[in-house]
Amino acid sequence: MPDPSSITVLIIDDNDVSRSMLRHILANEKYRVVGEAGNGRLGLELAERLKPNIVCLDINMPAPNGIEVLRQLKETLPQAEVLMVTGNNDRNSVMEAMQLGAAGYIVKPFNPTTLLRTLEQAVAKLRTDA
Secondary structure, eight states: OOOGGGOEEEEEOSOHHHHHHHHHHHHHTTOEEEEEESSHHHHHHHHHHHOOSEEEEESSOSSSOHHHHHHHHHHHOTTSEEEEEESSOOHHHHHHHHHTTOOEEEESSOOHHHHHHHHHHHHHHHHHHO
16 A cells, blocks of 8 residues: 555535544545545636545535536546545435446545545555556
């Protein structure tokens, strides 16, 4: 596994507490959180500018929602791995996200062990796709 400090992460979530918790968990493991956005439009702008390795993306946000942001991210940053973040385990949204190329999903409230395992799987995928 590569050094976590070499992995850049962007967090897109309209919930301040969720963003803060994600940032805290990732920072404890030495991942580099390079940006945060509270909505999909700003998230897309940051993703284009920062070109992160991993994007943690909330599904349920005001327009554009996470599914629409995922579609656009996969067009503009196909090399980035996207982890969907969801507060409800809505199977349809999760299935749609996976079909659109999401690398995995994280359920709120966050379990740090599960979150890190999911992140490590996405990092491993980064390396095999490169």
